[in-house]
Amino acid sequence: MKTSALRSLSLVTSLAVAAGVMLALPQTVAAQSGDFPNRPIKLMVATAPGGSADATARMIADNLSAAWGQPVVVENKVGANGMIATQTLAKSPPDGYTIYMSLSSIVQNLLLQPNPGYRMEELAPVSMVAILPIALAAGTQVPANNLGELIAMARQKPGAVSYGSYGVGSGAHIIGSVLNKKAGVDMTHIAYKGEANSFADLVSGQVTTAWGSVGFYANQLSGGKVKLLAVASPHRLKAFPNVPTLGEAGYPDANLPGFTGLFLPAGTPAAIVNKYSEAVKKAIATPDIQNKMVSFGYEPMTNAPEEFKKQLADEVLKWSTAIRENNIKLQ
Structure with a gap:
């Protein structure tokens, strides 16, 4: 064993x-x-x-x-x-x-x-x-508006699509790795010291997407600089009823x-x-x-x-x- x-x-x-x-x-x-x-x-x-x-x-x-x-x-x-x-x-x-x-x-x-x-x-x-719940956010300049479109982007340009996490070995890193494997793509992992640290790079386009707490990104949505693509959650969130869970999007193993x-x-x-x-x-x-x-x-x-x-x-x-x-x- x-x-x-x-x-x-x-x-x-x-x-x-x-x-x-x-x-x-x-x-x-x-x-x-x-x-x-x-x-x-x-x-x-x-x-x-x-x-x-x-x-x-x-x-x-x-x-x-x-x-x-x-x-x-x-x-x-x-x-x-x-x-x-x-x-x-x-x-x-x-x-x-x-x-x-x-x-x-x-x-x-x-x-x-x-x-x-x-x-x-x-x-x-x-x-x-x-x-x-952990949310996957993208900058508004990213053409993908849902997880399926993001995966399609990653397949077209291997390694060009990236995801930020709040540290190596963090829940965000693990979820992103599971998603990579289950979707058969190669999104590049970029580790930050926290979700707030990745935000400036997300808005500027230095990183394509980033994982972080729903509460953090909920506070950023009003600025119109980010959008939510999916959440790792047992069910859809009342505050974001149009954002699917990773399980609903076809990746239940990443729904952590x-x-x-x-x-x-x-x-x-x-x-x-x-x-x-x-x-x-x-x-x-x-x-x-x-x-x-x-x-x-x-x-x-x-x-x-x-x-x-x-x-x-x-x-x-x-x-x-x-x-x-x-x-x-x-x-």
Whole structure:
């Protein structure tokens, strides 16, 4: 069996083991968490202040603070594509006072990094927070108005059509590689340090297309300089009903949206994990938070800890297949 396949199987097994550990926690330990929380909580997010993920974390933190009567302080633990924050969480006491809102890089790092510094069994999944659809945008000077026309361009001029991503090994890079292979084309990958960094080149025509969050491009559409060709999403977005998903466009294997979710350290009493899960579900159901998240291009979604564990196992399989079949490497 190939190393990458073994690695993926190991991650899925780790998720199952983590689930078993949580179920096996003694009820006496869980009972001791009845007074939780009785001091301030730290909620880590691996993105810089002012972005959509940071804003979402702060809304959740404010809601939990109001509900529980204790400060929930957001800490921007930026660096290494989320690995620093995840490593910090894995080493934190399993008492519920340190929690992490991660992006889907928490899975991708395990599949791509030779030493990510954490293992899945060191984490206790709490709940999904949202699905993060990824959009394929083109400059208005590009003649293609849909994905089919873009693929036709790429077939006519191999290597001349390009796509920007927000980094080597990012979800955008992986989706673009899958699309290349499934469509039988050779669109050139150009890695940027973030979606905002690729925007100037997209508008000027230095790069044909670029992948980025729906929220980012939604804010740019009013300027009339870009257009959306497709989205990686489970379904069409309410804000863009005329933009098809990659699955609808004929490329279901490339239809890989990101996600954001909450994690605690493994060994956290089940009562605390469940308390967080229920509180986050209530927070995200509030109209104000729902509307704000939708404006960011997020698709709000919560689930129970066991459901989140199963979803993470599915994410591992999907992303590992895409990485393996397209020989994605960080260098």
